[in-house]
Amino acid sequence: MPDVKMGAGHQPEKAVADVTGAGLRVGVVGGSVAGCALAIAAVRSGADVTVYERSDGALEDRGFGIVVPPPLHAELVGAGYLDAGMPTAPVPSRVWLTREPGQRTARELARQPAAVTPCHWGLLWRTLRARADGVTYHRGRPVTEVLRHPSGGAVIRTAESQARYDIVVGADGPRSVTRAAVAPQVRPVPARYVVWRGTLPLDVLAAHPHLGELVRTAWITLGFQGGHGVFYLIPGAVEGSRLLAYALYGPPPPPSWTAGREEYVRRVAEEHFPADWADVVGRGVHTSLACHDVADFHVPRVAEPPFLLAGDAASITRPHTASGATKALQDALCLERALRASSSAAEALRRYADERSDEGARLVALGRRLGQAMVERTPDWAAMGPVEVAEWSRATLDGAASYLYGGAER
Numbered sequence: 001m002p003d004v005k006m007g008a009g010h011q012p013e014k015a016v017a018d019v020t021g022a023g024l025r026v027g028v029v030g031g032s033v034a035g036c037a038l039a040i041a042a043v044r045s046g047a048d049v050t051v052y053e054r055s056d057g058a059l060e061d062r063g064f065g066i067v068v069p070p071p072l073h074a075e076l077v078g079a080g081y082l083d084a085g086m087p088t089a090p091v092p093s094r095v096w097l098t099r100e101p102g103q104r105t106a107r108e109l110a111r112q113p114a115a116v117t118p119c120h121w122g123l124l125w126r127t128l129r130a131r132a133d134g135v136t137y138h139r140g141r142p143v144t145e146v147l148r149h150p151s152g153g154a155v156i157r158t159a160e161s162q163a164r165y166d167i168v169v170g171a172d173g174p175r176s177v178t179r180a181a182v183a184p185q186v187r188p189v190p191a192r193y194v195v196w197r198g199t200l201p202l203d204v205l206a207a208h209p210h211l212g213e214l215v216r217t218a219w220i221t222l223g224f225q226g227g228h229g230v231f232y233l234i235p236g237a238v239e240g241s242r243l244l245a246y247a248l249y250g251p252p253p254p255p256s257w258t259a260g261r262e263e264y265v266r267r268v269a270e271e272h273f274p275a276d277w278a279d280v281v282g283r284g285v286h287t288s289l290a291c292h293d294v295a296d297f298h299v300p301r302v303a304e305p306p307f308l309l310a311g312d313a314a315s316i317t318r319p320h321t322a323s324g325a326t327k328a329l330q331d332a333l334c335l336e337r338a339l340r341a342s343s344s345a346a347e348a349l350r351r352y353a354d355e356r357s358d359e360g361a362r363l364v365a366l367g368r369r370l371g372q373a374m375v376e377r378t379p380d381w382a383a384m385g386p387v388e389v390a391e392w393s394r395a396t397l398d399g400a401a402s403y404l405y406g407g408a409e410r
Contacts, residue, residue, distance in 0.1 A: 023046075023048075024042075024045075024046065024047040024048065024166050024167065024339075024345060025047065025048050025050075025153075025164070025165045025166050025167075026039075026042040026047045026048070026049045026050070026165055026166065026167045026168075026169060027049075027050050027051075027052070027154075027156045027163065027165035027167070027168045027169070028042070028049060028050065028051040028052065028168075028169040028171055029052050029143045029146065029156065029168065029169065029170050029171060029172045029176070029177060029178050030051075030052070030053065030054070030170070030171035030172035030173060030176075030311075030313065031051045031052065031053025031055075031129075031137060031138075031139065031171075032053070032125060032171070032173070033121070033124060033125055033128060033311070033325050033328055033329075034171040034173075034310050034311025034312065034313070034328035034331065034332075035051055035053065035169075035171035035172070035311075036051070036125065036128035036129050036131075036132050037081060037128055037310075037311075037328055037329050037331070037332035038169045038171050038310050038311075038328075038331065038332050038335060039051050039132045039135045039137075039169075040080075040081055040128065040131055040132050040135075040332060041332040041333065041335040041336035041339070042167075042169070042335065042336075042339065043132065043133070043134050043135055044080075044336055045335075045336055045339035045340055047167075047339070049132075049134070049135045049136065050135070050136040050137075050138070050163065050165075051132070051135055051136065051137045051138065052138050052141045052142075052143050052156060052158065053137065053138065053139050053140070053141065054140070054141070054142035054143070054172070055139070055140065056139050056140025063120065063121065063122055063199050063237065063243070063287055063288040064121045064197050064199065064245065064288055064290070065118055065119070065120065065121070065197075065199065065232060065234035065243070065245030066118070066119050066120075066121050066124065066322075066324065066325045067116040067117060067118045067119070067219075067232065067322050067326075068116070068117050068119065068325060068326045068329065069115075069116070069117070069326065069403040070090060070115050070116070070117045072326060072329060072330065073088065073117045075333070076329060076333075079333065080131065081128065081131060081329070081332065081333075082124075082127055082128070082131070083127050083130075083131070086119070086123060086124070086127045087119075087120070087123060087235035087239075088117045088118060088119055088235060089117075089118045089119075089232070089233045089234055089235055089242065090115065090116065090117045090118070091115070091116060091118070091215075091216070091217055091218050091219055091232065091233075092113065092114075092115045092217070092218075093111055093112060093113055093114055093115070093217070093218045093219075093406075094111070094112045094113075094114035094218060094219055094220075094221060094404070094405075094406065095108060095110075095111050095214065095218045095219075095220050095221070096108070096109040096110045096111075096112075096220075096221050096223065096384075096389050097109065097220060097221070097222045097223070097274070097277075098222065098223045098224065098381035098382055098384075099224065099272065099273060099274045099382075100274075100382065101382045104274055104275035104278075105274055105275070106222075106274035106276065106277065107382070109223075109381065109384050109385060109386070109388075109389050110384075110385065110386040110389035110390065111218070111386070112389070112390070112393070112405065112406045113406035114219075114403070114404055114405060114406035115403070115406070116219060116232070116322075116403070116404070118219070118232050118233060118234045118235075118245070119234065119235070119325075120234050120235045120236065120237065120243075121325075122237060123235060123237065124325065138158075141158050141160070142158065142159070143156055143157065143158055143172065143177050143178075144157050144158060144159060144177070145157040145177065145181075146168050146170070146177060146178050146181050146307070147181070148306070149164050152166075152306070153165055153166045153167075153306050154167075154168040154306045154307060156168060165306070166306060166345050167305075167306050167307075167308060167345050167349065168306060168307050168308070169308045169309075169310055169335075170182065170307065170308065170309045170310065170313040170314075171309075171310045171311050171313055171328070172313050173311070173312045173313055174188065174295075174312050174313075174316055176309070176312075176313035178307060178309060178313055179299060179309055179313050179314075181307065182299070182304055182307045182309060183299045183300070183301075183309075186297050186298075186299050187297065188295040188296065188297045188316065189295055189296055189297055190293060190294070190295045191293075191294040191295060191296070191318060191371055191375075191376075192251075192376065193227065193249060193250055193251055193252070193294055193371075193375050193376070194249075194250070194251070194252045194291050194292060194293055194294060195247050195248065195249050195291070195292050195294055195319055196246075196247070196248040196249075196261075196265050196268075196289070196290070196291050196292075197245075197246070197247050197288070197289070197290050197291075197292065198245070198246050198248075198265065198281075198286050198288060198289040198290075199234070199243040199244065199245050199246075199286065199287045199288045199289075200243065200244045200246075200280070200281070200284040200285075200286060200287065201243065201244075201284055201285075201287060202233075202236075202241070202242045202243060202244060203284070204244060204280050204283045204284035205244065205280060207279065207283070208276045208279065208280060210276075211276060211277070211280060215231060215232060215233050215244065216233065219231065219232035220232070222273060222274075222277060223374070223378065223379075223381035224272035224273070224378070224381065225272070225378055225381075226250055226251065226375065226378060227248070227249045227250030227251070227268075227272070227374075227375050227378070228248075228249055228374050228375070228378070229246055229247070229248045229249070229269075229273065229277075230246060230247045230248075231244060231245070231246045231277075232244075232245055232246075233245070243287060244280070246281070247319065248265060248268060248269075249294075249320075249374065249375050250268060250375065252291075252293075261289055261291060262286060262289060265281060265289070266278075266281055266282040269281040269282060270282065294318050294319065294371065295316065295318075296315075296316050296317050296318050296364045296367055296368065297315060297316055297364070298314070298315035298316075298317075298357075298360040298361050298363075298364045299314050299315060299357070299360065300357060300361075301353050301357050302314040302315070302352070302353050302356050302357045302360060303349040303350070303352045303353035303356075303357075304349070304353075305345065305346040305349045305350070306345065306346075306349070307349075308335070308349050308352060308353075310328060310331040310332070310335070310356075311324075311327065311328035311331060312324060312328070314331070314356065314360055315327070315360030315361075315363065315364060316364075317360075317363040317364045317366070317367035318364075318367030318368060318370065318371045319367075320367055320370035320371055320374060321363050321366055321367045321370065321402065321404070322404055323363050323367075327359070327360070327363065330356075330359075331352075331356055334352055334355050334356055335348075335352055337351075338351035338352045338355075362400065365400075366397070366400045366402065369396055369397070369398060369400075370396060373392070373396040374396075379392060393405050
């Protein structure tokens with residue numbers, strides 16, 4: 001990794017003492033969920049923290065749904081990262097459905113205890129941002145380069161300035177500038193399918209009250225040949241409101257497809273979903289909709305002093321694991337523990353790497369197994385019942401833990 005090249009006559013700054021706590025300067029590249037969470041971790045440990053966020057847009061308006069394990073949500077509230085009043089939509093179980101062969105009716109395959117705490121991405125970001133007291137937050141300030149400083153620490157460069165830090169945290173997502181410096185050999189590995197993420201107003205359920213009752217008590221996995229859909233409620237941006245969030249996995253639109261995104265999603269739903277669920281997807285005007293190529297990667301060693309990678313900059317797993325925000329929040333808790341338990345910044349980063357590197361690899365492996373089992377080689381859903389779903393789940397997990405599968409892990 002190259003060092004910073006100083007101009008003629010420049011005198012290097014006095015090296016900052018390599019100690020945790022007060023006096024440590026931490027620069028965080030990326031200011032979304034991961035960046036804000038890692039900034040909270042560092043500032044709670046006594047560091048002077050600066051965040052650089054590339055976007056000057058309204059991050060708080062990103063409306064997609066995410067889920068976190070209930071114990072992690074409780075831990076984050078107890079630790080002061082999240083406000084207990086942040087809206088969530090917890091449910092205790094998971095319901096598996098499919099369409100009856102040759103018909104348009106739904107058949108329930110199984111119910112599993114699989115508690116989740118769904119959140120609204122924008123509301124989660126707002127809460128974390130508000131909790132980052134004392135953090136200097138630069139919005140609309142893309143980082144162009146991170147470099148080692150010849151006297152220790154690292155430098156963050158933007159178009160306007162450069163500044164030196166004892167630790168640089170890369171929380172800048174899949175196209176991470178920080179990862180390019182730490183692990184330039186790591187590249188995303190694409191899958192052969194996409195995920196559509198959408199949210200719909202709750203009135204789409206008005207014509208199907210039985211579906212409304214179902215999603216208020218469970219989150220839904222709807223299997224079909226070549227893919228599946230996931231449905232759950234999340235809080236809306238307006239206080240007291242709810243949205244129906246979904247993720248739809250399957251092949252990308254063919255090159256010949258010229259109609260809009262909503263039309264394609266509706267066609268997939270019409271072709272594969274039971275009639276009531278197809279009507280729900282086809283009836284409403286989306287409040288948000290995006291299509292993402294599915295890919296994954298992990299960095300073998302997620303911290304190399306003075307650099308640390310977190311969230312999607314450190315690893316991306318296929319979204320079947322529902323671990324994007326969850327992993328970033330766990331990264332933050334780990335960093336705070338490591339800083340508090342260490343006598344130096346370098347020791348803290350080694351502790352962090354020891355704990356979080358293997359977790360990224362584990363999640364990537366689990367995501368690949370789930371993707372193969374749920375999209376690339378889907379089972380004959382219509383032939384399955386509770387026993388078969390439980391056996392299939394255990395075989396797919398292959399001993400791994402996942403809060404999405406509840407009792408099926410055992």
